[in-house]
Amino acid sequence: MKKYLFVPILLSFFILSSLNQPEDNTNKIVQEGTITNLYDAFGKDTTLTPDFGFSCITKYKGKTILFDAGSNADIFKRNMLQLGIDLTQVDMVVLSHGHFDHLNGIDYVLQVNPNVKIYFPYDIFWGAPVPFDATGQEADVKDSLPKYMQYFNGGNTKFLIKQSGRFWNANIEFVKGSKEILPGLFLIATSSQYMGYFSCYPGKSFVEGQFEQDADHCKNTNLPELSLAMKTDKGEVLIAGCSHTGIENIVNETMKTTGNNIELLYGGFHLLPFDRPQTLRIVQLLRQDLKIHRVAPAHCTGHLAFKILKDTFQGDYVYAGLGETISY
Numbered sequence: 049m050k051k052y053l054f055v056p057i058l059l060s061f062f063i064l065s066s067l068n069q070p071e072d073n074t075n076k077i078v079q080e081g082t083i084t085n086l087y088d089a090f091g092k093d094t095t096l097t098p099d100f101g102f103s104c105i106t107k108y109k110g111k112t113i114l115f116d117a118g119s120n121a122d123i124f125k126r127n128m129l130q131l132g133i134d135l136t137q138v139d140m141v142v143l144s145h146g147h148f149d150h151l152n153g154i155d156y157v158l159q160v161n162p163n164v165k166i167y168f169p170y171d172i173f174w175g176a177p178v179p180f181d182a183t184g185q186e187a188d189v190k191d192s193l194p195k196y197m198q199y200f201n202g203g204n205t206k207f208l209i210k211q212s213g214r215f216w217n218a219n220i221e222f223v224k225g226s227k228e229i230l231p232g233l234f235l236i237a238t239s240s241q242y243m244g245y246f247s248c249y250p251g252k253s254f255v256e257g258q259f260e261q262d263a264d265h266c267k268n269t270n271l272p273e274l275s276l277a278m279k280t281d282k283g284e285v286l287i288a289g290c291s292h293t294g295i296e297n298i299v300n301e302t303m304k305t306t307g308n309n310i311e312l313l314y315g316g317f318h319l320l321p322f323d324r325p326q327t328l329r330i331v332q333l334l335r336q337d338l339k340i341h342r343v344a345p346a347h348c349t350g351h352l353a354f355k356i357l358k359d360t361f362q363g364d365y366v367y368a369g370l371g372e373t374i375s376y
């Protein structure tokens with residue numbers, strides 16, 4: 049008798065234990081043709097930790113793409129576990145630029161997926177090879193010195209420094225120009241003249257006890273930035289990280305590179321510093337001149353721009369707070 053009872057008890061045990069198994073949420077969340085906001089300071093899901101920064105994930109033609117990784121690796125990790133995102137499934141990472149609020153979660157990404165392909169702007173301050181001229185002033189002085197005082201024992205003084213950088217041992221590519229990396233998948237490269245790395249050394253003229261500033265010696269390298277464009281039947285789906293280049297410039301570069309209109313503009317538009325007239329002007333430009341169909345603003349877009357974009361785009365405004373998944 050006991051033998052006959054044993055089978056249903058065992059079956060019930062297996063059924064109950066399978067119900068208790070944690071679900072594999074990955075395939076539910078990263079669906080083809082969707083974007084999920086993984087890191088932001090606003091959202092509806094109170095189980096997630098809000099923080100100022102940005103990250104999102106999408107799946108395009110079977111490839112899972114992580115775009116940016118937020119400000120804090122601990123918060124990023126916590127939200128990934130809460131959302132059930134399995135970062136080992138990520139095929140490639142696109143990092144928009146070298147600011148902390150888009151970058152630091154990469155430490156967690158590389159811990160769980162150390163060989164993942166990373167695309168990064170060509171930014172020498174984060175590891176891109178540095179073209180360098182070490183000849184210095186009065187070029188003929190070099191040859192007057194003994195070889196052991198000359199750089200590289202008298203070798204070439206114009207060279208490329210292949211530094212290890214922030215992403216030592218990572219599978220990283222520093223991207224200089226816009227390009228198609230897979231059919232229909234484009235990296236859009238722009239640079240901000242407002243930000244970057246300014247260096248200024250004493251000029252050549254020494255006037256009244258002071259070096260005069262000389263334009264040749266004062267340079268802004270501009271901040272390089274990457275955005276991601278995905279071709280769809282309805283137009284490009286464009287993800288921008290922080291738009292330091294100017295969101296309108298990123299849109300223009302995307303239209304020029306892809307030859308396509310913008311169906312959906314997603315991410316940080318960086319309108320936070322702008323007042324109402326400036327914001328109205330840019331929003332009108334996006335809607336009327338650049339003919340953006342839908343907008344899904346996040347991150348550094350700002351409260352005022354959220355409001356103006358919502359009023360302008362109305363039904364074509366897509367809410368995309370932390371944890372939200374939208375379709376394209």
Ligand SMILES: [Fe+2]
Binds near residue numbers: 147347
């Ligand atoms: Fe940002």
